[in-house]
Amino acid sequence: MMFADLANHSIFSSEWFHDLGRKFSWELFTPLGRITVTAILTLGLYSLLYRENKFYRLVEHIFVGLAAGYSVVAIWQEVLFPQWWEPMTGKPPTPVQGMMPGHWAWGVVLPLCIVAFLAFSKNHSWMARIPLGIIVGLWAGQQFGAFMNTYLPQLTSTAQGIIPNKMGLSSISDPPGTISISSAINKLILVVGFLLVLSYFLYSFEQKNKLVRRAAQGGRWILMIGFGVIFGTTMMTRFVFFIERMHFLLVDWLRFQPPS
Amino acid sequence: MSWEKLSTLDRRWLYLCLFVIVLWQTLMPVGVKNVVSPMSSGLFDYLNSLKENDFVVVQSDWTMSTQGESQGQFQALIKLLVRKKIRFVVTSVSDAACPDVAQANIxxxxxxxxxxxxxxxxxxxxxxxxxxxxxxxxxxxxxxIRKELAPKKVTKLPVMNGIDDLSDAKAVIVVTGTASIRLWYERMNNKTTLGLMCTAVMSGENIPYWLSRQSVGIVIGAKGAYDFETELHDAFPDPKYQGLNYSTGRQYMSPLAFALFFLVLAVVVGNIAMSQARKAGERQ
Amino acid sequence: MLNYLAQNEPPETNFWSIERTTDLLYLQKLGLWILLAMVVAGLIFFLLARIPSNFRRPVVVGITFLSGLVYVLQWILPKSKAADGSTVALIGGWNFSEAIPVVSGVSQILSGMLLAMGVYSIFRLHFGRVFKGHKDAFFSIVLLVSLFVMVVFGFMDNAAQEKQKDDMNLIARVKSFRTRAVGGNTPEFRELAMQSAKLVQWKRLDLFQRDLEEKIRKGEKDPSVFEDEMRAERAKAEQAVRDEQARIAAEYQQNQTSDETLATAREGAQIMRERSVGAQLFNLVFFDMYQPLETGMFSLIAFFILSAAFRAFRIRSIEATILMATALVVLLSFIPLALALTSGIDPNSFAGNFRLDSIGNWLLGTLNTSAIRGIDLGLGLGVLAMALRILLGLERGVAVD
Incomplete structure (x- = not known):
């Protein structure tokens, strides 16, 4: 057999772990085999719908284990190695790229990270608040600029375009910037609705004024429209996920061929 | 069967019905002509107006967990970029698996x-x-942008030639199953155009930003993917693209429609059953 | 100092950046300095751990405040255009924006560490279960094995990727030497090219076989021709390998490299990666197990919502009616099947306003927007207040309680 000379590239080579990267074999798993593994796990998952069972629990634990394992790999490969290890230790020169010197000061980050794990200790758990404080502080510091950038354009856009500059209904041929009567009315509805919703939030402090209470009632109804939209769209997303899985089981695994 | 019995129906019958409906519609779909939403065509038309060798940033924040909706969108987007020969760099912020998924799909x-x-x-x-x-x-x-991308070693590649600032990019397109788009609304500072492809769940909170022109278009869920595919079909009539325009967006539409009709039916029947059962209770 | 830390490709070495050499000798200088940085920082934390408990709160609050100050300064400082066209914030002559990538790096590393802590606590829980003989010990073992398997395969796959990068560097070097007409065909490159010649043909043969099997399965070809066609194709592949290897050997003798050889080496490096044991095992656990399970978990919710909708979604008040009617219109406006009912109406006529998609978009764009913006503004104000409380050390849970 012509693949025989691959035999010396055994999976169980005693060479350095890193060298496993170069060891190659032909296909360890056939495509159908791989799809079957997926399909069996998926069926295990859906067996929960009939009732709680051991098959489902097995699949569930496999999933949690794989997820945790993947985060370990990802943290090193995507964060610690490129953001910390490589800048710190630098890179030796290669024929195509010059030497990258190491910035030794990154070393201070390691003790900081170790301190985070003191959260599991009894006496020094308060120390873990230092790295936590840094992350939370950075987050908080970003919020001021963020608030200005998000809500100011929104508030202006809410208030803009109530006054029409074209008498008549809007049509597709209107040049940009045209505000027809119909779109001005829509805008007005939006603004009034927005104010009603805000008045509903005022309602969380007790209001005696009858007008405010009426407005808050209207705000409540408009909020219900918002929640209705959220409900409807959530349903769509979840159903598509299920349809996608069924498509996988039927078309990819069982090889049914639906008409396109 | 009495209404009372129906209102206490074992939920597994409902599950079975949903299974059967999706099975039936996956194998025997009913195709219907699409009506493209203006939100989808906003993004498509903008990208379609770009020139060869323009540059865009694609932030791909989806993994297989939302692939039902995001995969169709992402693939349709990449098809358009490839056909227009627009350069792009893909970044991800929501999940470490995103880059692998994006690579495989491209x-x-x-x-x-x-x-x-x-x-x-x-x-x-x-x-x-x-x-x-x-x-x-x-x-x-x-x-x-150069400093931010430098650790990933893309800045020296030809793909980023002449891109020194985000304003050199023609667009940032976020394909997401998470709320990561919000940060762009907050921090964009009008540097470039923003486009969004999101799951249906995300649409409600993002449409306001489309109305205030903070994004040029929103492609929503499987329907949005189907919209984009339909637009591709109309924009590239060349026979060499025959059969390449449509994919999951269209395939999932028919089962989705029937499953949602079933949901509506279930709510209606549930309500009738309850009121009938209550009436029967009052009579006794 | 921040300036130096932020520079990823600085031109020369200085106090803050030390040369990295190819061999382990770099440990003598760079390694020592890194160790020093770690020891000094460790010492500071060691001393911090010893401070009296009434000083703990000011320390945490102070650090939180200073971290927040970085972005606040970046936001409030006057901006100006730098030479490269980007917008920067300046303090005196110092470009403050240079600090942002460093701060961002530190915060990314720390966020990664928090994730690692989550994994550690899962590990601790299940490790404990196995040794205490908990009734679910079997499932805990399954979990730990899955975790271990994913880590090992993940790093094997990474090693394969690194090897591919090395190969690509080697190819790039040979190519650059060749264009300078000096000739730079090295023994390592020859080895890579020779192996690649084989791999490229094997892959081609593999695809041919799969194609043939598919055709036989579909009934386009008779099963009896399989043996003959495979034998012929295999002979062809072996001949191609021999030819290509002979050419590569000849090129090596003459210290030349042709475009075909470079292309073969590139493809070979790619195949070595994708067919490596590490990549294949990783692909199995990641793409065929982990990811589909994630999707499956999400899709289960569809069933739970369905049964909840059937049992609990009752129209008893105006609010519930509004909510359901909206949900219904939104659902229908996203379904082409339903849209087709009204798609005959001209969208530009007055009646066009009552097309299903028009109503849906109107609801989403007008009343829904009111609701979402109202909720948003409320939330935004809340977040702002919380950010202020955090920075000032008033928020419980962040500073010492």
């Missing part, structure tokens, strides 16, 4: 596209990788 598209061979990695496109802190990454991209 390769899958390139394998089938007629000019996929010429559209070389590094020259026209590159998956930059994962940036775990979304907030800082977005700020970094806006403040200094």
């Amino acid at each position: 390769e899958e598209v390139l394998e089938k596209e007629p000019n996929g061979k010429e559209f070389q990695e590094n020259r026209y496109w590159k998956v930059a990788g994962y940036f775990p802190n979304a907030e800082n990454h977005t700020s970094g991209m806006v403040n200094n």
Whole structure:
């Protein structure tokens, strides 16, 4: 057999772990085999719908284990190695790229990270608040600029375009910037609705004024429209996920061929 | 069967019905002509107006967990970019698995596209990788795109030639199953155009930003993917693209429609059953 | 100092950046300095751990405040255009924006560490279960094995990727030497090219076989031709390998490299990666197990919502009616099947306003927007207040309680 000379590239080579990267074999798993593994796990998952069972629990634990394992790999490969290890230790020169010197000061980050794990200790758990404080502080510091950038354009856009500059209904041929009567009315509805919703939030402090209470009632109804939209769209997303899985089981695994 | 019995129906019958409906519609779909939403065509028309060798940033924040909706969108987007020969860099902030998924999907598209061979990695496109802190990454991209992308070694590649600031990019397109788009609304500072492809769940909270012109278009859920596919079909009538325009967006539409009709039916029947059962209770 | 830390490709070495050499000798200088940085920082934390408990709160609050100050300064400082066209914030002559990538790097590393802590606590829980003989010990073992398997395969796959990068560097070097007409065909490159010649043909043969099997399965070809066609194709592949290897050997003798050889080496490096044991095992656990399970978990919710909708979604008040009517219109406006009912109406006529998609978009764009913006503004104000409380050390849970 012509693949025989691959035999010396055994999976169980005693060479350095890193060298496993170069060891190659032909296909360890056939495509159908791989799809079957997926399909069996998926069926295990859906067996929960009939009732709680051991098959489902097995699949569930496999999933949690794989997820945790993947985060370990990802943290090193995507964060610690490129953001910390490589800048710190630098890179030796290669024929195509010059030497990258190491910035030794990154070393201070390691003790900081170790301190985070003191959260599991009894006496020094308060120390873990230092790295936590840094992350939370950075987050908080970003919020001021963020608030200005998000809500100011929104508030202006809410208030803009109530006054029409074209008498008549809007049509597709209107040049940009045209505000027809119909779109001005829509805008007005939006603004009034927005104010009603805000008045509903005022309602969380007790209001005696009858007008405010009426407005808050209207705000409540408009909020219900918002929640209705959220409900409807959530349903769509979840159903598509299920349809996608069924498509996988039927078309990819069982090889049914639906008409396109 | 009495109404009372129906209102206490074992939920497993409902599950079975849903299974059967999706099974039936997956194998025997009913195709219907699409009505493209103005939100989808906003993004498509903008991208379609770009010139060859323009540059865009694609932030791919989806994994297989939302692939039902995001995959169709992402693949349709990549098809358009490849056909227009627009350069792009892919970044991800929401999940470490995103870059791998994006890479695999781009390769899958390139394998089938007629000019996929010429559209070389590094020259026209590159998956930059994962940036775990979304907030800082977005700020970094806006403040200094080269410095932010330098650790991922994409800045020296031809794909980023002449791109010194985010304003050199023609668009940032976020394909997401999470709320990562919000950071772009907050930090964009009008540097470039923003486009969004999101799951249906995300649509409600993002449409306001489309109305205030903070994004040029929103492609929503499986319907949006189908819209984009329909637009591709109309924009590229060349026979060499025959059979490449439509994919999951159209395939999932028919089962989705029937499953949702079933949901509506279930709510209606549930309500009737309850009121009938209550009436019967009053009579006794 | 921040300036130096932020520079990823600085031109020369200085106090803050030390040369990295190819061999382990770099440990003598760079390694020592890194160790020093770690020890000094460790010492500071060691001393911090010893401070009296009434000083703990000011320390945490102070650090939180200073971290927040970085972005606040970046936001409030006057901006100006730098030479490269980007917008920067300046303090005196110092470019403050240079600090942002460093701060961002630190925060990314720390966020990664928090994730690692989550994994550690899962590990601790299940490790404990196995040794205490908990009734679910079997499932805990399954979990730990899955975790271990994913880590090992993940790093094997990474090693394969690194090897591919090395190969690509080697190819790039040979190519650059060749264009300078010096000739730079090295023994390592020859080895890579020779192996690649084989791999490229094997892959082609593999694809041919799969194609043939598919055709036989579909009934386009007779099963009896399989043996003959495979034998012929295999002979062809072996001949191609021999030809290509002979050419590569000849090129090596003459210290030349042709474009075909470079292309073969590139493809070979790619195949070595994708067919490596590490990549294949990783692909199995990641793409065929982990990811589909994630999707499956999400899709289960569709069933739970369905049964909840059937049992609990009752129209009893105006609010519930509004909510359901909206949900219904939104659902229908996203379904082409339903849209087709009204798609005959001209969208530009007055009646066009009552097309299903028009109503849906109107609801989403007008009343829904009111609701979402109202909720948003409320939330935004809340977040702002919380950010202020955090920075000032008033928020419980962040500073010492």
